Amino acid sequence: MDDFVTERLVLHPMTVSEAERVVAGESDSDARWAPGYPAEGDVSAARRLLDTCAISGDPQPFGNYEIRRREDGRAIGGVGFHGPPDENGSVTIGYGLVLSARGAGHASEALRGLLLIAREHGVTRVKGNADHANIASQRVMAAAGMRPAGEDERVRYFEITWADTVADTDARA
Template sequence: MSERVTGDLVTERLLLHRLTVAEAEELVAGGGGGRRAPGYPTDGDVSAARRFLRACAEDGAGRHPGAFEIRRLDDGCAIGGAEFHGPADEAGTVTIGYGLAPSARGSGYASEALRALLAYARERGFRRVRGDADHDNVASQRVMAAAGMRPAGADERVRYYETAWDGPVGAGC
């Protein structure tokens, strides 16, 4: 994985474009340009953009680790999104969410994107990344396991996963 000056992340097959506040606002408003996979953005992508905008308004965009649009490198087509649910807490923990348009699922893109975002979080000094998936969302559970996250419990609704590292707590981006 490498990082572009803009904050974009590049993997073997993907560009994870870090959304600006203006781009997140366009996504929420139903606008935005560029090529999009059928089914993108999903309701989850719009909810994530709203969460990102709320966090930026409350805490400032500089503290938020980011929201990303997942694009294929070969054709630039937007296929999904991922976002940190806000700045790290006092212990250096962030929560992540991700999703792909139904037309882009089953090709390993989600695991590839999640691995890049875990590396991104680690490089910034975060100590722990958490995620969760509904009990019946076995595909998402497999994505987190494939990206190196470990089971960390469950409740009546979801299974929790996490990855943790030692080191100093980062302040974010």
């Protein structure tokens, strides 16, 4: 699968070898990691990708993406799906950025890109959640077009739904 390019970012589909390096915390000569990358969430997502690949093969486009800045190619975080769409066409997402990249709209931009990928591949609903105290993450989902969909004692849930989906992957605006 090709990289997905936004205004300031590249969403790079993570490969097995890249996931193995993230889990090991070992960059190679081609990988350029911003300070703080990979964070705990990136390592967890890479492990999930490796487990999925071992069990059922490469999940792309419903896998993990490294968030890279277009200006310097440095990985500043990750965004991705927790698995393929369920029987109702629904997926759950997650994302995170290194501390130095926060507050500049990168997470919302990356999430908007991921939502486009989901829609282009027939997803009808995308779900996410954030702890009540994580106001920044709630703002990211809202800025990307997701709306509050409930809450429990620990988290606030967000979602976006589409009645129509875009089947053509070249239909990016």
